[in-house]
Amino acid sequence: MFKYKKILFYIISTISLIFLLSGCMKNKSEPIAKEGLFLGTYCKITVFDNVSRDVLDKAFDRVNQIENKMTINKPTSEIISVNSKSGLDYVKVSPDTFYVVNTAKHYAELSQGKFDVTIGPIVKLWNIGTDKARVPSPKEIQDKLPLVNYKNMILNEKENKIMLKQKGMLIDLGAIAKGYAGDEVKKVLEANGVKHAIINLGGNILAIGSKDNNKNWKLGVQDPFNTRGEYLGTIEVSNKAVVTSGVYERFLEEDGKKYHHILSPKNGYPIENSIVSVTIVTDKSIDADALSTTVFALGLNDGLKLVDSLKNTEAILVTKDKDVYTTSGMKDNLKITNSQFKLKNLSLK
Structure with missing residues (x-):
């Protein structure tokens, strides 16, 4: 991000x-x-x-x-914790992070998935804007696309908890x-x-x-x-x-x-x-x-x-x-x- x-x-x-x-x-x-x-x-x-x-x-x-709560480019953050538990469990986050992720889901629904912060696995393949930028192969992209689906981002509003249903899913909040x-x-x-x-x-x-x-x-x-x-x-x-x-x-x-x-x-x-x-x-x-x-x-x-x-x-x-x-x-x-x-x-x- x-x-x-x-x-x-x-x-x-x-x-x-x-x-x-x-x-x-x-x-x-x-x-x-x-x-x-x-x-x-x-x-x-x-x-x-x-x-x-x-x-x-x-x-x-x-x-x-x-930044310290939402970055994916530091050793730790709340979003990194959510991503590391993908396919496993909910992670409790701060009201800040929950609000941003919840708003992101709203825009995903509004755009029928054309805006989707679970695009993290694809962003990591391309790495555009970093010194690791490259054009991934079609197979690499096809392998990661099933992980991109905001509907598999489950939010527990009562407890400020977030879970990604599939292992390997990644949230990237760079667009919000x-x-x-x-x-x-x-x-x-x-x-x-x-x-x-x-x-x-x-x-x-x-x-x-x-x-x-x-x-x-x-x-x-x-x-x-x-x-x-x-x-x-x-x-x-x-x-x-x-x-x-x-x-x-x-x-x-x-x-x-x-x-x-x-x-x-x-x-x-x-x-x-x-x-x-x-x-x-x-x-x-x-x-x-x-x-x-x-x-x-x-x-x-x-x-x-x-x-x-x-x-x-x-x-x-x-x-x-x-x-x-x-x-x-x-x-x-x-x-x-x-x-x-x-x-x-x-x-x-």
């Missing part, structure tokens, strides 16, 4: 499609910030209120707590845990008097409040075909989470072919459709995180249909042809600044 420190340079250069555009805050105090490697990725929290720097330490302490961490950081900051802040956990953006002049934060939507910092357009948000999934974020190249990191639970290979990136804008970061992958897996039509059915949730989808599709509530917000991209309408049926 969370990548190793030795690939810090890689992570910093690929943190997301979404970056905060520079802008001035008319605050009497200078903003305070803390950045570094957390959750195995580059993170930064910037606060625009007159509060103690201890608030930033408290926020990142919370991030570390979540970072979003939960963003929400928890927001809680810590707000509990300590923060009213204006930007949380950036590896490109998962969460805006607290608005600028202190009551203007929205302006975010740039990365051009997925260009170098970092080149935008296709901008959006404005306040009190929203913004999360993007794209084919260019992490990939493996072998024999002239690129294999991106968004893997299908159905066939074990990188998902192939017309989409190159999905940006979700909604109230909670955990939902935005899970939905960005879910919508990518569902594809253009079904993905937009799903987002349109959800309250306070909007999406931007970019295709291989540089066509841009949005949900109805995002159409007037997105300002395309790169003429290579065209805003299109899609008639959903």
Whole structure:
């Protein structure tokens, strides 16, 4: 799930499609910030209120707590304990871990299994984003696919216990845990008097409040075909989470072919459709995180249909042809600044 420190340079250069555009805050105090490697990725929290720097330490302490419970890239964690007991027994976990796994199961049901955190055995085969990345053989993939099935992830809500029914099953929370961490950081900051802040956990953006002049934060939507910092357009948000999934974020190249990191639970290979990136804008970061992958897996039509059915949730989808599709509530917000991209309408049926 969370990548190793030795690939810090890689992570910093690929943190997301979404970056905060520079802008001035008319605050009497200078903003305070803390950045570094957390959750195995580059993170930064910037606060625009007159509060103690201890608030930033408290926020990142919370991030570390979540990582230590949910990572699969450390010697021990609650998720590692669940995985090690697959096919054998329930494991009692913290309310944090249970909530994230339960939310993941909700999105698996919502997408009919196209979002599935039991994809761990397939993720381990590919190892995209690590120095062990490789293209597995068709037989290796076929051998592991029967282990991927969210319906075999059994949850005991009364006792916060989780069991994987089949031996060899593995949960990987890489597509959702970072979003939960963003929400928890927001809680810590707000509990300590923060009213204006930007949380950036590896490109998962969460805006607290608005600028202190009551203007929205302006975010740039990365051009997925260009170098970092080149935008296709901008959006404005306040009190929203913004999360993007794209084919260019992490990939493996072998024999002239690129294999991106968004893997299908159905066939074990990188998902192939017309989409190159999905940006979700909604109230909670955990939902935005899970939905960005879910919508990518569902594809253009079904993905937009799903987002349109959800309250306070909007999406931007970019295709291989540089066509841009949005949900109805995002159409007037997105300002395309790169003429290579065209805003299109899609008639959903």
